């Protein structure tokens with residue numbers, strides 16, 4: 431937990447007035463942002479997103495980011511996770527659909543990872559094994575839980591198809607999901623391919639969100655999997 435920050439236990443400090451032309455959902459979003467301690471803390475310490483705290487909390491607990499490691503950060507914009515990984519000494523290749531201002535110590539590639547040729551292009555670009563693949567990729571939500579679950583699962587499965595080709599033995603795969611029934615097949619595959627797999631929801635992940643992460647540690651080499 432970030433020092434001085436308690437998630438989900440605060441009384442609202444700022445109330446946003448309804449104004450003509452702003453939808454109820456935008457007003458709710460604005461109110462939540464203004465009252466979110468992680469948003470304030472991210473602003474204070476110079477993180478580009480509150481999401482940075484999710485990776486920081488997970489790594490503080492499971493210690494998978496090590497200085498000198500090569501890592502790929504899929505769905506990196508605006509760059510919070512990349513900042514944390516660079517801070518911890520990793521060499522990061524960050525990828526996103528949308529542009530991301532440069533971060534010292536990281537390389538950025540703008541691409542739609544869901545395009546059929548994207549994983550292959552990325553493999554060629556990287557050219558060697560990496561120790562960690564992170565995916566915080568999330569398509570825009572539709573508000574329909576089942577649809578949002580299936581859309582994020584499709585990206586998660588693509589991320590793992592890519593990760594298994596590039597991870598070094600012992601490597602780590604961390605991927606964002608949304609709760610729902612379609613995660614069982616990915617979970618089964620990860621349990622086969624890694625020494626340890628767990629569902630994780632860091633304190634900075636909003637308790638009322640269906641978001642959760644799968645953290646797979648100790649990737650088995652091709653030889654040990656046979």
Ligand SMILES: C[S@@+](CC[C@H](N)C(=O)[O-])C[C@H]1O[C@@H](n2cnc3c(N)ncnc32)[C@H](O)[C@@H]1O
Nearest residue numbers: 479481505508509510511527543544566567568
């Ligand atoms: C939750 S945000 C990531 C936040 C980021 N981890 C951070 O710490 O700032 C999800 C990102 O996934 C990206 N994304 C969604 N679909 C994608 C795709 N098909 N290819 C690449 N990036 C994608 C979005 O553009 C968005 O920037």
